[in-house]
Amino acid sequence: MPTRTVLAALGAVVLIFTSSLALAADAGNARVMTRNLYIGADVFAALDVETPDQIPFAAGAVLAEIIDSDFPARARVLAREIQRTQPQVIGLQEVWDVNTLGTGPDLRIDFLSLLQSELASLGQKYEAAVVNTNVDVTLPVFLPDFGLFAGRITDRDVILVRHNVGWSNPAAALYDTRIPTGFGFDIVRGWTSVDVTFGGNAYRFLNTHLEVQGFGNRAVQTFQAAELLGVMEFLKAAYGPLPEVVVGDFNSDPDDPPCGDPACGLFGVPTNPYDMLSEPAAPFFCRLDPGTDCFDGLTDAWTLRKNDRSSDGDTCCFDTLDAEEAGEVTRRVDLIWLRGAEARGATFRLTGDDPKRTTPEGLYGSDHLGVFGRMTLVPAY
Numbered sequence: 001m002p003t004r005t006v007l008a009a010l011g012a013v014v015l016i017f018t019s020s021l022a023l024a025a026d027a028g029n030a031r032v033m034t035r036n037l038y039i040g041a042d043v044f045a046a047l048d049v050e051t052p053d054q055i056p057f058a059a060g061a062v063l064a065e066i067i068d069s070d071f072p073a074r075a076r077v078l079a080r081e082i083q084r085t086q087p088q089v090i091g092l093q094e095v096w097d098v099n100t101l102g103t104g105p106d107l108r109i110d111f112l113s114l115l116q117s118e119l120a121s122l123g124q125k126y127e128a129a130v131v132n133t134n135v136d137v138t139l140p141v142f143l144p145d146f147g148l149f150a151g152r153i154t155d156r157d158v159i160l161v162r163h164n165v166g167w168s169n170p171a172a173a174l175y176d177t178r179i180p181t182g183f184g185f186d187i188v189r190g191w192t193s194v195d196v197t198f199g200g201n202a203y204r205f206l207n208t209h210l211e212v213q214g215f216g217n218r219a220v221q222t223f224q225a226a227e228l229l230g231v232m233e234f235l236k237a238a239y240g241p242l243p244e245v246v247v248g249d250f251n252s253d254p255d256d257p258p259c260g261d262p263a264c265g266l267f268g269v270p271t272n273p274y275d276m277l278s279e280p281a282a283p284f285f286c287r288l289d290p291g292t293d294c295f296d297g298l299t300d301a302w303t304l305r306k307n308d309r310s311s312d313g314d315t316c317c318f319d320t321l322d323a324e325e326a327g328e329v330t331r332r333v334d335l336i337w338l339r340g341a342e343a344r345g346a347t348f349r350l351t352g353d354d355p356k357r358t359t360p361e362g363l364y365g366s367d368h369l370g371v372f373g374r375m376t377l378v379p380a381y
Contacts, residue, residue: 030196030203030377033087033351034247034334035078036368037094037111040069040321043153046139047181055183056142063141063151066098067107069321070363072114077358077365079118081351082126085372089167089196090126090160091207091247097154104141104149112158125163130192132157132172134209137185157248159192159207166197169239173231177223179211187211189224191231195239203341203377204235208248210273218272219261221252225276226267229295232339241381243341246298249316249368250274253332254300277337298337301373307347315350315369323355323362329369336373346375 046059082090098109112128119126134155141151161167174190181187191208208228211220232244250273258270267276280295302313315334318326336348351370358364 029199029374030201030245031085031087031372031374032205032245032247032336033082033085033090033370033372034207034249034336035081035090035092035351035370036209036249036334036366037071037074037078037092037096037115038069038321038366038368039066039094039096039098039153039155040071041065047183052183056140056148059139059141059151060143063098063143066109070359070361071096071109071111073359073361074321074363074365075111075114075118077363078115078352079122079124080357081365081370082119083122083124085349085351086162087372088162088165088198089194089205091192091205092158092160093207093209093249095131095156095158097152097156099152100141101138101150101152104146104151105143112156116160126160127163128158129161129167129194130159130170130172132174132190132192134174134188134190135185157190157192157207157209159194159205161194161196164198167194168197169193169195169235171235175224175227177220177227179220191228193231193235195242201377203243203245204239206232206235206244206246206248208246208250210248210250210252212251218252218256218259219263221250221273222259222264222267222271222276225250225252225273226280229277229280233295241340243377243379243381244298244339245377246277246337246339247371248335249333250277250335251333296339298339299343301336301338301343301346301375302332302348302371304338304343304346304375305348306345308349311350313348313350313371315371316367318364318367321363321367323358323364326364329353334368334371336371338377340380341377342380343375343377346373348373
């Protein structure tokens with residue numbers, strides 16, 4: 001048998017053996033991950049125009065960047081991250097579906113199907129338990145080689161659950177707080193949730209993506225964070241109390257300044273999205289008595305870790321996907337939160353920053369890093 005064939009077969013055996021060990025050690029632990037997949041371009045640039053007739057050209061430039069960012073190749077990199085860490089459940093943000101209509105190029109880039117296909121090719125079976133659609137918009141696009149045509153982009157949040165993990169009570173919705181664009185649609189964000197059972201343990205897993213900061217202040221983010229607290233109370237009432245694990249791209253880190261918008265005065269004290277979740281001030285539609293807080297705050301799980309205590313945990317964002325020119329991540333916005341449980345033996349690691357683990361063209365899997373956590377949850381309820 002050729003040496004290369006022997007080595008390939010040996011490598012496959014090692015991967016299977018390693019995965020089996022991870023699954024055996026899984027019982028009694030929650031293994032979770034959050035991952036922003038990144039579309040590969042600034043999609044808001046398609047609307048950053050002076051007049052509507054400029055949209056097709058701006059949208060064409062964005063589409064060209066998306067194609068160049070090569071998600072089909074990046075999906076392989078991301079799938080290998082998942083294979084190495086073996087999470088029970090994964091919260092994905094920016095799970096885009098990009099396609100062209102009419103006379104345009106024959107193009108379809110479905111991030112979810114591409115990632116699942118790559119996972120399956122590596123022997124990793126993950127089911128999309130919940131898919132929530134955020135922005136779904138069709139715009140006129142101009143490319144020199146094709147002229148004018150329609151292009152559609154759809155942003156989704158997704159929860160993937162490993163094949164041997166039980167799940168129930170899938171739920172999802174959009175936040176009421178959103179941004180009107182003036183072009184006939186709003187920029188919306190949402191949340192997804194599922195109850196997970198594995199090895200005799202059960203926990204509620206929520207995944208979200210709060211709005212970016214590029215709209216003048218943090219009011220939209222802060223109100224969405226307050227809505228998320230209300231969502232958690234609703235799910236508790238509907239499906240019963242469980243330990244709660246909340247993951248996502250929160251676009252806010254512990255060092256953010258307070259929200260500067262007068263609307264945030266509704267919360268009683270200066271706050272930002274991170275503070276709203278960790279120490280709720282006065283969630284709207286909830287506080288009936290000015291002296292009574294309605295919601296318990298969440299615990300930033302990164303602060304509980306027993307490993308890698310010197311790491312600052314920054315996850316955002318590379319300047320470019322090119323590993324040689326990516327620069328440094330400087331903000332910790334991809335977070336894992338806990339509520340209703342004590343976490344014992346918590347270990348966390350960042351994924352996606354190894355320049356040796358890139359596409360053949362040297363691209364990272366995303367401009368964000370992923371966060372993987374492993375812990376034993378002891379219910380507080």
